[in-house]
Amino acid sequence: MTRQLFLLGGMSALDAFTPPWLKVCGERVAVLSYALSEKHAALYRDLWAGRQVEFVAPDEESGTLDLDLDWAAAAIAGASAIFVAGGDTSRYHDLYGTGPLRELICTRYRSGVPYAGVSAGALLALEQCLIPGQDSGVPDRFGPGLGLLPGTLLGVHFAEWGGAATLHRHLRARHMATGWGLDDCVTLHFRDEAEPVSYGGSAFLIRLS
Template sequence: MRDRYLYLLGGHSFQTETNRQFVEQAGGSNARIVLCIMNRPGWEEYVPLFQQMWTESGAQDMQVIVPDEDGILDMEQAEQVLSQATGIFIGGGNTEKYHHYYATGRFKDLLINCYENGVPIAGNSAGALILPEICLISPLDNEQSVMLFKQGVGLLSNVLISVHYTEWSDQSNLLEGMRTKKVKRGIGIDEQACAVFINGQLAYALGESVHEVIFEDFDPDQYAIVKGQSHK
């Protein structure tokens, strides 16, 4: 059975070493990468940037999954494309929209199936937040300015993820989410960093800092241990 790789990027999609390793795990020159993004103004301009970056790492084949202008996702096309994928990259943007399209229903099932069959999956910002069992959406990341919890894809369990961690000073929100959901472990990922999980366990970090937050106790007066994960 193939090892299962997750690359959770904290805010910047175009991290060179992260994408190089992602493409390598996806098959290098034989990789078939699927990019899942949102239909928002200018989205077409980002596609060549991803394509160039992955081509430089050896990948030649890239497909895009995106809702149409009416907000409809062609599930027949998505299923066909994902069935051939050797790597999946989920972009960043509005986390609630990404969750709606890519962490529910049939699409969620397809992602789980790909992951369980050894297809490496990368997610940047919103794309990273939707992949664990619990999707934590910071008050800084939604129009209501409140903490939101949604059922994620479920590729990681017993951990909450925070992105833009240092840049948004999001530690207090991550801790509050952990207290609320009684989850003892949190991972805060800076914008220029990537947390790499292998078979559901944090293996190493790439780029800038990835912060591991561990509750010794759920007593609100107890302090959490916060440490930066070493790089590779």
């Protein structure tokens, strides 16, 4: 089965992303977020009308930031597609980029369950996950990502967050050869990690020799 990976530069990409996403996402989409009060929840449900959308996140009303791992794993295991929302990339990395949920997400993707991520969710998909300083107020850093697209770095909110100069610097520092820059309106769609198609505009590509 074809592996389908969608990387969105920002929320403005949703309109162009949604038609190809609806062709492959099936009936039950698990939206992985940072809080059950996800501010874009109504937008996702409106855009993906007719799909069952289940939100996976810590319940902030419980007074804890811990995630119910059994519940989250059941939602991911039962989903026909996985969408990882945006926000604090470090928080997403802690929730979904480590431990048993990381392995489950990777296994589901490899079995043909489509994965889409916007901003933080897109960064998390890569082998090396950029945790931007814009999220935390500290310099950019990297942590191990999901590894769904190996050998590649990604810049989201590209024009706003340093553009080509920043992406080029990260590629050199991480000894990697391929980098994609995505403005807020752009989605890259990879099938079996081959050359992608873009929706909503053109992506910026750097290849280092």
